[in-house]
Amino acid sequence: MDKFFKISERKSTVRTEIVAGLTTFFAMAYIVVTNPNQIVSFDRSGDLGRIWNAVYVASILSAFLGTILMALYARLPFAQACGMGLNSFFFVSFILPELLAGENGNVIDGYQAGLIIILLEGLIFLVLSMTGVRSYIAKSLPDCLKKAIPAGIGLFIAFIGFQNVHLIETNQYTLVQFFDFHGALSGEGTAFEKWVNIAPVVLAIVGFIVIASLVKRNVKGAVLIGILVTSVLYYLSTWQLPTFDFGQIGESFKDFGALGLGAVFKGSAWAKAFNGGTIGAIFSALMLVVTFCLVDVFDTIGTLYGTASQADMLDDNGDPIDVDKAMACDSIATVGGAVFGTSTTTTFVESASGVAAGGRTGLTSLVTAICFLLCLVLSPIASIIPGCATAPALIFVGVLMLKGFAKVDMDDMRSAVPAFLALVMMPLTYSIANGIGIGAIAYTLMTIFAGKYSKKDIVVTIIGILFILKFVLITM
Numbered sequence: 001m002d003k004f005f006k007i008s009e010r011k012s013t014v015r016t017e018i019v020a021g022l023t024t025f026f027a028m029a030y031i032v033v034t035n036p037n038q039i040v041s042f043d044r045s046g047d048l049g050r051i052w053n054a055v056y057v058a059s060i061l062s063a064f065l066g067t068i069l070m071a072l073y074a075r076l077p078f079a080q081a082c083g084m085g086l087n088s089f090f091f092v093s094f095i096l097p098e099l100l101a102g103e104n105g106n107v108i109d110g111y112q113a114g115l116i117i118i119l120l121e122g123l124i125f126l127v128l129s130m131t132g133v134r135s136y137i138a139k140s141l142p143d144c145l146k147k148a149i150p151a152g153i154g155l156f157i158a159f160i161g162f163q164n165v166h167l168i169e170t171n172q173y174t175l176v177q178f179f180d181f182h183g184a185l186s187g188e189g190t191a192f193e194k195w196v197n198i199a200p201v202v203l204a205i206v207g208f209i210v211i212a213s214l215v216k217r218n219v220k221g222a223v224l225i226g227i228l229v230t231s232v233l234y235y236l237s238t239w240q241l242p243t244f245d246f247g248q249i250g251e252s253f254k255d256f257g258a259l260g261l262g263a264v265f266k267g268s269a270w271a272k273a274f275n276g277g278t279i280g281a282i283f284s285a286l287m288l289v290v291t292f293c294l295v296d297v298f299d300t301i302g303t304l305y306g307t308a309s310q311a312d313m314l315d316d317n318g319d320p321i322d323v324d325k326a327m328a329c330d331s332i333a334t335v336g337g338a339v340f341g342t343s344t345t346t347t348f349v350e351s352a353s354g355v356a357a358g359g360r361t362g363l364t365s366l367v368t369a370i371c372f373l374l375c376l377v378l379s380p381i382a383s384i385i386p387g388c389a390t391a392p393a394l395i396f397v398g399v400l401m402l403k404g405f406a407k408v409d410m411d412d413m414r415s416a417v418p419a420f421l422a423l424v425m426m427p428l429t430y431s432i433a434n435g436i437g438i439g440a441i442a443y444t445l446m447t448i449f450a451g452k453y454s455k456k457d458i459v460v461t462i463i464g465i466l467f468i469l470k471f472v473l474i475t476m
Contacts (some may be wrong), residue, residue: 004362062342082343145419154306204393421438
């Protein structure tokens with residue numbers, strides 16, 4: 001095991017890798033339920049409920065496939081699952097039009113047609129990965145963006161953590177605001193009821209301090225300990241007992257076999273995807289494939305750079321080691337996910353929580369993959385970890401990943417402006433890909449205006465142009 005995963009070579013231990021794998025799993029276990037929720041927009045009535053069941057099983061299997069490939073082929077401590085944002089775009093592109101069509105719509109047909117688009121995207125990715133094009137694109141990014149991407153992802157992850165417990169919540173005037181303690185405490189209800197309302201926020205802050213303090217004292221497994229401590233405090237302080245519902249498992253497998261598994265091999269799904277083969281329908285389908293490709297490729301590149309940087313697994317040029325293998329795993333998982341019946345599978349930013357716990361090898365992702373597989377029958381157990389317990393881990397990862405931004409040359413505006421935009425646009429647009437795209441556009445313009453444009457900047461220019469197209473197409 002040590003030789004296969006290079007555990008000693010990467011200055012880790014089996015115990016550390018196992019703890020890191022569990023940490024990653026608990027940080028991203030929410031996707032098991034969240035992905036099907038996003039695909040059907042939280043509506044589980046009628047056929048949407050059947051789609052939810054199919055996607056639930058497919059989400060677990062695609063996460064297992066992608067993560068086990070990362071473990072055994074790429075041998076990297078990164079986990080994969082269905083991408084957030086991409087699943088919502090799947091709903092808007094394929095399910096929502098059928099709902100708006102009323103009696104003339106068929107959400108199952110729309111769902112299966114969407115799987116065809118995901119399959120085509122995955123196959124394109126696979127070709128680009130196997131030919132080295134994806135890694136070439138990644139390595140061609142300017143140095144300022146390579147340093148800004150991990151920091152931007154750190155802010156994005158922290159923002160997700162803050163939102164998960166409503167420490168940061170919506171405001172109709174300022175868009176966001178800090179949690180309204182005054183409103184929660186001055187409202188109606190007993191003191192205990194008020195505590196239950198604010199407990200997730202308070203315990204998330206406590207959990208964050210616990211993790212940071214343990215890391216300061218060099219305690220191994222600090223992130224996982226913080227998750228477990230916060231979970232125990234939550235259930236003890238709110239007098240709640242974890243609930244388990246195993247009744248849905250059998251129904252989920254039934255709908256998975258009937259609707260999701262192998263739907264991409266149905267002629268009716270292909271006909272629906274291309275709407276009878278008209279020129280306009282074919283063009284629309286291809287534009288959807290391109291849009292999914294653009295978002296996924298740069299989400300993956302950004303995540304790999306961010307997590308690899310945090311793990312100190314970059315080569316002399318500042319690129320992730322074995323990036324070709326990692327991207328091949330991502331592509332195969334997307335193809336596999338389409339066959340299973342779910343949206344695009346991608347490398348997850350929450351992998352950074354396992355890296356923060358010390359994960360450095362494929363053994364970390366092997367443990368995470370096994371945990372996902374167990375979710376097929378034990379998902380009710382995994383779901384008992386409350387959001388206020390995983391949020392501190394995500395926020396702490398944000399702290400760790402910001403350190404790389406200090407290496408950006410802020411005296412040179414050609415580096416500072418693109419890096420800054422990539423940094424802030426990831427959390428503000430809720431997309432890693434958007435941050436990279438906006439940074440690429442800014443870098444190209446700044447380089448042209450500075451009169452320093454050269455052949456090496458062609459790739460980043462193409463990225464910028466593609467993202468301009470993506471911004472236009474996705475709003476049409």
